Amino acid sequence: MSVTTRIVDYEQDGQTYEGFLAMPEGKPKAVVLVAHAWGGQSAFEQEKAELLASWGYAGFAADVYGKGQRGETNEECEALMTPLATNREELQSRLAFALDIAKKEAGVDAAAAIGFCFGGLSVLDMARKNMAVSGVVSFHGLFGAPGNTDETIGPKVLALHGWEDPMATPDDVMDFTREMNEAKADWQLQAYGGVMHAFTNPAANNPDFGTLYDAGADSRSFQACQNFLSEVLG
Numbered sequence: 001m002s003v004t005t006r007i008v009d010y011e012q013d014g015q016t017y018e019g020f021l022a023m024p025e026g027k028p029k030a031v032v033l034v035a036h037a038w039g040g041q042s043a044f045e046q047e048k049a050e051l052l053a054s055w056g057y058a059g060f061a062a063d064v065y066g067k068g069q070r071g072e073t074n075e076e077c078e079a080l081m082t083p084l085a086t087n088r089e090e091l092q093s094r095l096a097f098a099l100d101i102a103k104k105e106a107g108v109d110a111a112a113a114i115g116f117c118f119g120g121l122s123v124l125d126m127a128r129k130n131m132a133v134s135g136v137v138s139f140h141g142l143f144g145a146p147g148n149t150d151e152t153i154g155p156k157v158l159a160l161h162g163w164e165d166p167m168a169t170p171d172d173v174m175d176f177t178r179e180m181n182e183a184k185a186d187w188q189l190q191a192y193g194g195v196m197h198a199f200t201n202p203a204a205n206n207p208d209f210g211t212l213y214d215a216g217a218d219s220r221s222f223q224a225c226q227n228f229l230s231e232v233l234g
Contacts, residue, residue, distance in 0.1 A: 003053040005046070008060075009067065010101045012094065018068075019098065020046045020061040021105050022053035030233040031058040031106035033099055033133075035115030035122035037198075038081040040070035044201060048114070055226060057233070058106035062098035064091060064122065074209070081118050088146035092129050095122055099131055110134065112155075112233055114225060115141060117167075117198060120159075127155040127185070135232035137225045140197050143168050143176040153185035158228045160221040162195030166210035190224055192217040 008019035020041065032052045036045045041063045049059030064084060071077035084091040103109055113136045115123035120141015127136045128149040135156035143159075157180060161168060173189070180187040198204035198211040200218045205211075 003050050008105050012097045016067045017063040022049040022059040024053045024056050028058035029056045030110035031102045031108050033102050033113040034061040035119030037117035038077040040065045060102035064094040092125050127153050127157050130154050143172045145179050153183040156232050157187040159189045161191045162199045163191045163193050165197040167197050
């Protein structure tokens with residue numbers, strides 16, 4: 001399938017953000033927002049948007065940091081992520097606005113969201129606040145609850161998790177499952193044994209930090225994602 005891409009600049013509260021839209025041939029079945037990891041939107045998220053377009057969806061790689069705001073070192077990434085990780089209402093506001101832009105640019109109302117690492121936390125927050133998506137997929141996401149989860153969660157939730165992820169421990173997983181149950185969510189968790197954080201990123205190669213690519217978990221997780229999107233979006 002032929003895929004076309006373009007940059008989408010958009011503005012919220014006086015700040016410019018840079019989205020990346022990948023479109024399939026013809027009318028897309030839906031739009032899927034791609035939420036970035038802690039370094040900001042990169043070629044990695046753009047490639048996932050293009051993959052989604054090859055599946056027949058419009059893929060929209062969002063930006064919650066601002067145009068040109070990207071991190072290279074762990075320190076730079078942490079400095080970008082922390083203000084939003086500690087102010088989830090602001091993060092949620094930026095995600096909701098990006099979702100509206102994604103729908104407008106793709107020309108469709110049906111939507112879902114996927115995210116990686118910090119982006120996994122982001123899409124879980126989209127479900128927690130009942131944004132207008134049918135479902136969300138968190139890849140090696142952070143699980144910490146924002147403190148403002150709606151009483152019930154409507155979007156379906158799929159969490160794809162490396163069991164040896166030091167940034168989302170077994171205790172964190174259990175807290176997450178309790179949270180989902182209390183909110184009466186339709187949720188699934190797939191855990192991959194022996195797998196660390198960032199397992200979908202071929203550039204992840206720092207086991208001392210807890211990040212390590214795993215080809216098997218990468219392949220299995222995207223197959224699970226494709227199946228899930230087919231279920232929730234048709």
